[in-house]
Amino acid sequence: MAGFAVAGCCAYAVDLGLFLWLRGPAGLGPLTAKSLSFLAGCTVAYAGNAVGTYRGATAGTSRLRQAAVFLAVNLAGALVQLACLGVSHYLLGLTSRRADVVSGAGIGMALATCLRFWGTRRLVFRISRGTRP
Numbered sequence: 001m002a003g004f005a006v007a008g009c010c011a012y013a014v015d016l017g018l019f020l021w022l023r024g025p026a027g028l029g030p031l032t033a034k035s036l037s038f039l040a041g042c043t044v045a046y047a048g049n050a051v052g053t054y055r056g057a058t059a060g061t062s063r064l065r066q067a068a069v070f071l072a073v074n075l076a077g078a079l080v081q082l083a084c085l086g087v088s089h090y091l092l093g094l095t096s097r098r099a100d101v102v103s104g105a106g107i108g109m110a111l112a113t114c115l116r117f118w119g120t121r122r123l124v125f126r127i128s129r130g131t132r133p
Contacts, residue, residue, distance in 0.1 A: 001117070003048075003049070003052050003053030003054075004049065004053050004117055004120065004121075006048065006052070006053075007044070007045050007047075007048025007049045007052060007053055008045060008048075008113070008116075010044055010045075010048055011041040011042070011044040011045035011048065012041065014037075014040050014041050014044045015037045015038060015040065015041030016037070018033075018036065018037040018040050018041075019033050019034055019037035022036060022037060038074075038078065042070070042071055042074045045070075045074070046066075046067055046070045046071075049070075049120060049124075049125065050063070050066065050125075053125075054120075054121075054124075054125035061125075061126070066124050066125065069119075069123050069124045070120065070124045073115070073116055073119030073120060073123060073124060074116060076115060076119065077112035077113070077115050077116045077119075078112065080108060080111050080112040080115055081104055081105075081108035081109060081111075081112045082104075082108070083108070084103045084104060084107050084108030084111065085100060085103050085104035085108055087103070088100070088102075088103030088104075088107075089103070
């Protein structure tokens, strides 16, 4: 779990740093900036998990398949975060910046991280019960 957390922290730093740069000095719109920073963060997370956390877990498995499933798992996690933010902001009417941070970056991130950990372990790098990377 520690390796997964380190890879995730590095990916988050790349995602956030690139997003801030793309929105600021680069002058891109929020959706374009977030899309590009998300892809960069996913790339860092995949590389960290593939060559670090789960390096010996899937001998003989196609890296292209792993990358595609990893992207799908991370997109599902992003949808969980967006759903938490949407429910809080639009359905519950909690529209302050603090409420958006708590629902999207707090609750949403926690739920998405659980999904990503499970998906990365079971679907991408296929760790079976009793097997440790």
